[in-house]
Amino acid sequence: MKNSRLIIFASLVLACILITQLNQIPNLNKQLVQAKADLKQTKLSHKKSETILSSPQSQQDHVSDSTKIVTAFVKNFSNQPTSSYSDILKGLASQKVINELTQTFAPSVTFSEKAHYDVPIVAIKKAWGSDLNYLVVAKNDAQSVAYKITYDTEEKQVTDMSRLTLKGAFDNEK
Structure with a gap:
């Protein structure tokens, strides 16, 4: 009798452990999928870094x-x-x-047909990675305008920009 109770108790404990482990499988699968995605992203990022480090001339040409x-x-x-x-x-x-x-920047700056803007300053803020950040100043005789521009090297186009206020040497607006 004692042995049968002990066997039943051990069986219940083992059944509870088995059920708990089976309930963990979906959660572990999600973690595995996330870990694989993270690993893939890390490998891709590492490969890009190796490419940039192994060919700085290529990156310099890219930036140019x-x-x-x-x-x-x-x-x-x-x-x-x-x-x-x-x-x-x-x-x-x-x-x-x-x-x-069209809607925001242009109406706030005087772009007349007579005024010709030169771009004397194109400074790069961040030169590594797929997004390059630039500070650009466009100026003519009447005013200077500064922009912060993000250029995506993979899409090969400007993906974001904002107008900055100028103070000091470039603040010659009349």
Whole structure:
């Protein structure tokens, strides 16, 4: 009798342990899937880092080409009427940026047909990775305008921009 009670008790304990372990399987599967995704992202990031470190000249050329595109982008929207932005900026900037320029930035800056904007400063803030951050100043005789621009090297277009206030040497607005 004592042995049968002991066997029943041990069987119940083992059954509880088995049920608990079986309930953990879906949770463990989710953790496994997340860990695999994290590993894949880490390997991809590591591969990009190895590529950049193993070929700094390639990255420098990449940054140089991106800087030329950003400069052309700023010259295009600074020296063209707002109505033509959707045509002239297509391929240089995302639709979000084109809409922002048309509705927000352009009306706050005087872009007249007589005024020609030069782009004397295109400074890069972050040169490593797929998103390059630039500080760009466009100026003419009457005013200077500064922009913070994010260029995505994978999409090969401007994906974000914001207008900055200028103080000091470039603050020559009349």
